[in-house]
Amino acid sequence: MFDHTLRPSGELICRGIQSRPGIGYLTQLEAMRYLEVGGFYKTPQFPIWVIGSTSHFTVMFGDATALKESASDILLERVRRAFKRMDGGAEENGFIQNSQLGSFLQSLGLNSISEQGVRTLAALIEVNGAGIILWEDLWKHTSRLLTGASLESILDTDEEANRSTPTNPNEGISDMPALEAATNDVPLSDEEFARKLQAEWNGEVLDLTGTSVTTTATTIPTTTPEKFGRTFQLYHYNGLRGGNFKPFRVTRLSADEAIGASVSLGVSNQASHNIGGFGGELDGVLRTKWPSCKIKWPNDGPPSID
16 A cells, blocks of 8 residues: 555565556545555545445545645655655654754755754754654644745744744745645636535535535534635445445645644544544545545435445
8 A cells, every 4th residue: 555665674675556546545444543555546647546444345536626736735745755764664653863854854855954953953853852853843843944934933933932822833934825825726716616615614515416405504603613725526436335426525724734733644633533433434534635624425424435
């Protein structure tokens, strides 16, 4: 399932997926934390995914908008790949040594940071003098460096956070509007996009032809909703359930949501929490591909993947 090639020990070579395949693959086993599917299978050439359960295979597909990655998605995958090349290969320890920080930053093209700056940053995010840096801390700071923040602004922000209440982790990012534009760039007019989002809140779903089908309206939350971005439609088909064919919608978080924030290195915690619980098994599988997304099912709920 993994990308590229791993060398666990000695002469042992484990070959994974070397490039983007035509059709993708997602599995309940990843939501249950038994394995991790690599980025190639999650982002195939065509918007078609085989869905694996513990007993059966079904299929999910959509149009090209399902494959469109936001700027933060691309950045996250780039940093994650660089990190995994240094954190122990197949072992995936979830940390790197302090001494590896300079090489890590150079692999991401951050060559302008001086040796003194690297040492200062390492001292800032090191785990209590243990000589290691965890993925979460590394991502929070590296993502900001890669989106325009200077090392000085990051150090100042962290120093201010230590003295008082935490400040906005995105402070100092110069090109955040570009990130937001990348996520919100959908082939819909403003009126169409607003109507679709309103339909999500009102409990309206789309049938297979795209026609509006009004269902029982839900109450719009009185609190400020989370900041969400692109929305797109997908379809799921289970041939062993009498040919059950169901449309649903996925809405992504806005592009700047992950920059400078806590992001899991592997499977989202949300995925494992959904197994056998609220939202259904397919929700957990979907969140291995789109963490923290909103999923809108028709009134009868999510389909079975068994």
